[in-house]
Amino acid sequence: MGSKEEFFAHIEKGYTTKGDFIIMGAAMLNGEAVTDAFVKIPLKTLNRHGLIAGATGTGKTKTLQVLAENLSDKGIPVLLMDLKGDLSGIAEPSPGHPKIDERHQRIGIPFEPKNFPVEILSLSEQDGVKLRATVSEFGPVLLSRILDLSETQEGIVAVVFKYCDDNKLPLLDLKDFKKVLQYATGEGKKEFQKHYGRISTSSTGTILRKIIELEQQGADLFFGEKSFEVDDLTRIDENGKGYINIIRLTDIQDRPKLFSTFMLSLLAEIYATFPEQGDSNRPELILFIDEAHLIFKEASKALLEQIESIVKLIRSKGIGLYFVTQNPTDVPNEVLAQLGLKVQHALRAFTARDRKAIKLTAENYPESPYYDTKEVLTSLGIGEALISALDEKGRPTPLAATLLRAPMSRMDVLTDSELKAVIDESKLVKKYGEVIDRESAYEILNEKIEKAEAAAKKEKEKTTTSRGRTSSRRSTRQNPVIKVLTSATFIRGVLGVLKKVMR
Template identity: 70%
Template sequence: MSTKDNFIQTINDGYASKGDSITLGAAMLDGAPIADAHVKVPLKTLNRHGLIAGATGTGKTKTIQVLSEQLSSFGIPVLMMDIKGDFSGIAQPGEEKPFITERHQKINLPFVPKGFPVELMTLSEEHGVRLRATVSEFGPVLFSRILDLNDVQAGVMSVIFKYCDDNKMALIDLKDMKKVLNYITEEGKAEIEENYGRISTSTTGIILRKILELEQQGADLFFGEMSFDIHDLMRIDENGRGYINIIRLTDIQDKPKLFSTFMLSLLAEIYDQMPEQGDAGQPELVIFIDEAHLIFNEASDALLNQIESIIKLIRSKGIGVYFVTQNPMDVPSAVLAQLGLKIQHALRAFTANDRKAIKMTAENYPISEFYKTDELITSLGIGEGLVTALSEKGTPTPLAATMMRAPESRMDVLTTGEIDAINAKSKLVRKYSEVIDRESAYEMLNKKISVAETAKVEEQKQVEQKQQEQKQSSGEMSTVTKSAIKVLTSATFIRGAFSILSKIFKK
C-alpha cells in the first residue's frame, strides 16, 4: 500500500462516524488536500470541549463560523463571544467567489450560500438583547471569588448575604451591596455585632474598594434585573435550526474583570439549571469564547479553580465550551487537558521564545507518521489547520492537517441597518429591554435608616420638651416660693410693728 493510500485509510478509519457528524474539510498530505479523506467530528463528542488556536489572520474566525453554521443546521444552538465584532455576518448568505469555488472543488464538498438565525446580545449599552444577573444569583462564594477576597473577607461577605436573607432584602445590583457594606459599619453596627458578631471596618473598606474596581469596568450595567434566562439560549427556529447567539463585546477588551465575571456567572448558571444528560446524541448548547486569554490572564487563582471545576463538570449537562486564542499556552494546562477537539492554525516563529512555544504546542498533539508537527505548524496556509478530535469511542483521532471548508454565510460584518432590522424583530430584545428597579436592599436600608432617624429626632424632641416642662415647673415653683417669703416677711414685719406700738401705748 502506498503512503497516500495508507494516509487515506488512516484518516477515514480514524474519523469514521456511525451517527451524525460535522465535516470540517479534507485532510492534507504533502501540502495538498486529499478529496476522499474528509475530516469529521461526531456530534456526540462535541460536549467534550475544544480549542481553536492560531496567529492573527490564519483563519480562526472562519473556523468558528463554519462550526457554528453546521451546529445550527443540526438544530444545536450556539453562544458566541464576539470580541472583535467579526461574526455578525453569519445572519446573511455568503457569496461564492472564485477562490471559494476552487477550494471546495479541491476538498470535494458542496458550497450553498445561506444565512442563519441570529440573536445579537450585549453586556453594555450597545443595541441588542441586554444580559444581566443579580448579585443574589451569584451567592457569597462566587461573588467573593470574583472579587478575589481572602478567607476573612469572604466570611464577611457570607454575613452580608445571611443578613439580607434574614431580613428579606434582595441584593439586586452593586448599589445594594455598597449600601449594605456602609450600613453594617455605621448605622447598623450594633445590630450586626449583636446578631452576627463584630466586623472590622478595615475589612468592609477593602471589600468596598474591590466592588468599586469592578464597577469602574462597567459591572453596574451587568448587575441588575431582569435576569437573563439561560433557556433563551436554547431556542430553535421554525426551520429546525439552532439560534446562533452572538454577544457583541467590542467594548469589553479593556474590561477583563467584567468579561471573566460574566463568563463565570453564565457557566455557573448553565451548570446549575441544566439537567444531567450524560452521553447523548448531540450537545444542548455549544459556547465559543473568543480571545480566551482575557479570562485567564486577569483571573485570580480562586477564579481559575472555579472555571476549571465548571469546565470539568459542565459537559455532563450537554454543554460544549470552546476556547479561541492565539497560543494554546494561554489556556491553563488543567483546562487544556479537558479539551477533546483541537484545531491549530498556523503559528509564527519570530523569536527563540516563539520557537520554544511551538515545540511545546506540538507536544499537545498525537504523534503522526505523516507529519513533523512542529515544522508543519509554521507552514500552514490561511484556512488550514491541524485537527485532532475524539472518535465516537472517546479515543483521540489521528492528527490531520486539514484544508478547512469556507463559511456559507457572509464573511463580513452586518451594516448598521441590518443590525437594527435583526433587533427590531427580536422577541428577546423586547423581553429584556426594560430595566426593573424594584425595592431591594438599597431602598429598604434607606427606609430603615430614615425611620431610625425620624424616631431619633422624635425622641430628641420629647427629651427637649420634657426639659422645657421641667424648667417651666421649676420657674413656677420659684415664683410661689418668693411670694410665700414675701408674705411671711410682711407678716413678721406687721407683727413686730404691732408689738412695738403696743408697748408705746402702755407707757
C-alpha cells in the first residue's frame, strides 16, 4: 500500500488549499494517525452540502459539533437541529481531559477550550426563540405539497389564496385557512361559485382532515405571528464569531410531519430571501439537519421533489445543508448525489441487510490505493471517520480515514440554570416572545356571516309583519276531518323520510 512518507505526500497534495479552511483531524494509515497529515476542508466548497453518517455511538454528534464550532470561529453562522438535546453545551468551554490532549498530540494541533455564542430556538412550548410563519408565507404550492394534496385539491387551495388576496383577508394561522374553506362551501358558496367556480364539499372535507392531522402534531403552535425573519440566523457577535442557532426538537421526534413542514418552509424562506452569492470564498450560513431520515421517512413524492429542487438551488445563495443520519441509504439518491462533503463513521455488519448497506456505502466513495473501504467502514473506532470532500476546484479529495479532533466546547448539555441564563440574555427571545393575534380571515369572515344573518333575520321579520297586516280575518278553527287528514299526511311524510334515511 505504499510507505508512510508516500501516504503523507498523498494527503498533503490532495488537501492543499490556498484559501481558508477547517482542519478536521489527521489522516490514518493502517489504523494509526499520521501526525501533521491534516485533512482540511476548504470554506469555499462548504456550500456544496454534506453528509455525516454512522452507527449509533460512533461520534456523529461530536463531528457535527466540531464543524459548527470551527465555522463559528471563522465568522460563519450555523443552524443546528437538536433532536436528542445534547448540543446546548456548545455555549460552555470544554473542561478538557488527558485523553483529549493525547488525541490532539497524535493529530499535531494544540487543544484549546472555547465557548461559542449560542441562540436557543423552539418550535414548541419549550423556552427559547419562538419560530413561527404565517399560512400566507407558505403559499398555496408549498402548503399543498406538505398536505400531500391531489391536483384537484391543490386547485382549491390556490382558489382560497386568490380569494383571500382579492378580498384582503390575511391568512395567518390554520384557523384562518379552515374558516375560509368552510365559508367556500357554506355561507359563501354562491359568492365563490360566481367568481371562482364550483368547489366540491368532498374535496374541502379532505383538505380539512389533513389540516387537522397537521394540527395534531403541533403545527398550530408554528403557524402564526410574529413571523421569524431568517436574517436573524446570520448574526455575528462582538468578537466576530458566528452565532450557533440551536433548535430544540426533543419533544417533536414522534411528529415527523411537523419537522418536515418546518424544514421545508425554512429552506424555502431562506432561498426566497437570501441574495445570489455566486462563486464566493465562504458560505453565508450552514444548516445541520440531525436525524435527517425524519424528513424523508413520510415524505410524499411531491415533497421529495420539492426538497431535491431546493437542495440543488440553495447553494447558489451561499447556504450549505448537512444531513446527519445513521446510514447514507436514509437519504434519497437524488439528494445524496448533491452532497460534496461526506464524513462516514463506522457501520456495523450484524445482518445481511447491514452487509449490503456497507457495500453500497463503500461504492459512494472514491477508490484509494491505501484502503479497502468496506473493511475500514467496519473497523473505525469512536471519533474516527472516512472523509471525502471537494477541493477548491470542485474535485473530490483523496479518501482519508481520519482521527478527528475533539470539540473545543463542552460535550454535554447545559444545566437548567445555564440554559436559563442563555435564554434570558437573548435579544431574539424578547423580539419573538409576544404572540400576536391580529384581525385576520377568521375574524373578518365571522363578522361578515353575523352581519348577513342579522340582515336576513331583519328582512324575515319585516316580511312576516307585512303579511300579518294584509291578511284577511279568517276563522282559525279547522274542519275536524281535514285536521285529522292533514296530521296523518304530515306524520306519514316524516316517517317516509325517516325510512329512507334508515335504509
